[in-house]
Amino acid sequence: MSSLRLHSIDLLATMTGAEIGDGALLVRDGWIEKIGTTSEITDAADESVDLSGHVVLPGLVNTHQHLWQSLARAVPAAQDAALVDWLMALFPLWEKLTPDGVRTAGRLGAAGLALSGCTTVADHHYVWPNGIRMDDLVDGVAPVGVRAHLTRGGMSVGASQGGLAADVLTEREDAIVDATERAVSAFHDPEAGAMMRIAAGPPSVLSTSAELMRELGALAREHGIGLHTHLAETAGESERCVAAVGAPALPYLESLGWSGEHVWFAHAVHLAPDEIRSLAGSGTGVAHCPTSNMRLGSGIAPLGEFLREGVRVGLGVDGAASNDSTDMFAEVRQAMLLARVMAGMKGMGGIRHGSAGHRLLTARQMLRLATAGGAEVLSRDDIGTLAPGKAADIVAVDLDRLRFAGQHDPLAALVLCGTAHVDQSWVHGRRVVEDGRLRTVDVDELTAEHRARSAELTA
The missing domain is CATH 2.30.40.10 (Urease, subunit C, domain 1)
Structure with a gap:
C-alpha cells in the first residue's frame, strides 16, 4: 500500500x-x-x-476534445472560416493522418491538458484513414497519465452521398459498429477509478444513417458505455436536419434512443427552450465549448438557461484546430466571461438582462462546471470533487x-x-x-516529433 x-x-x-x-x-x-x-x-x-x-x-474534467487536431493549428485556409468552410479546409489534411500522427497528437494534446490542470479528457475521434485504430489513440494518451474517455466515432455518409467529407474518410456502417465493439472489449474499464473508458458516437446526425445511430444507441445500452455527438453547433444545422430527416436534430436523436444520463452532446448552441427542458428532464449532458464557438463564429450557448433548467453541463476545450489550444483553465475563464456577456444581452437567452442588482455567474460556479459538472456529464461519481472515497x-x-x-x-x-x-x-x-x-513524458522530444507529424499533412 x-x-x-x-x-x-x-x-x-x-x-x-x-x-x-x-x-x-x-x-x-x-x-x-x-x-x-x-x-x-x-x-x-x-x-x-x-x-x-x-x-x-x-x-479539471474536459468533456469534449479532438486531440488529433493539434496537428492542424492555425491553418491559413481555416483561420477565418465558419464551421462548414473550416471543415472543408481541413478534411484534405485529415485524409493524410497516420497512426503515428494520432499517437503523437494524442500524447501532445494530453500533455498540454495536464499542464493546464486537466486530469480527465473525453476525446471524440471520428476519422480513421490509413489504417488508424483506437489502439493508436490509446498508445498516445495513456503514457501522459490522465484519465481518458475515448469516443469511437465514424462517418458513413461521404461526398458521393451528399455529405461533407471525402469518401476516403468514411467507413462502412458495419465496420463502425465492429470497431466500436472491439474498442469496448479491448479498452473499456467500467470499474470505479477507471483510467480508460470508451464511448460511441459519430460526429453529427447527418454523417450517418438513422439505422446506425439507433444501433449505436442500442450498443451503448448493452455495454453500459456513453453516447456522444455534436448537436446544434451552428444556426443552420436545424434547417439542414429538417430538410434531410424531417425533424430538428434533438427530437430526431431522441427518437433514435439518444437520451439519458449516458448521453452527452457537444456545443448545443442553438436550442429552443422546450429542447433545453427536454435535456434537463432526461438527464442528458452538454459539453459547453465557448472558445471554439467564438473562434468559428457559431454563436453563444445559453449557459444561463441550461443551469436554470437543471441541465447537466461540463466544459470542453474542443479541437486544437478550432480553439486553438489545449488550455483547460483558459476555458473556465472564457466560459465565465462569455456568460457575463450573454447576461447583458436582451433576448439572447442569457441569465437575464444585466440589470443593477443581478448577480452574474461566478468564478466558483465555473470551477464547479469544470470539475464536478464535468464528472456528472461523463457519468463519473468517483472524480470531480475532493472527499473521502x-x-x-x-x-x-x-x-x-x-x-x-x-x-x-x-x-x-x-x-x-x-x-x-x-x-x-x-x-x-x-x-x-x-x-x-510534466513528469510522465519528455515535452521537448514530444514537441519535435509533433512538428514532424504536422508537416506531413501539408507535404
Missing part, C-alpha cells in the same frame, strides 16, 4: 462547498482517505508534500506569482486573474505535474 499526505495548503477547495484554510489530504492507494485541516490530518505517509501558498482543488485527482496552483499579486480571494483569482498552468497534479494519487513540469 502507498500513501500520500498533502498539507499546509493555503486553500483547499473540495468543490462540494467546503473551502478549508491550512488544509490537508491523506491519499492511500490512489483514493482520498481523509480531508481536513493540517492539524487534523497528522497521519504518517510514504510521501508528504508541503503545499504552503497553494490553492488545491479537484482535477473519491479518486485522488488533485491539482495545485502556487499563488506566489506575478499574475496573482494583490488577490483577496485565492479561489476566484484562479479564474479572474487567469491560470497559465498548474504547479502540481496527481491522477489517482500518481504525480503527473511537478513544479510546473
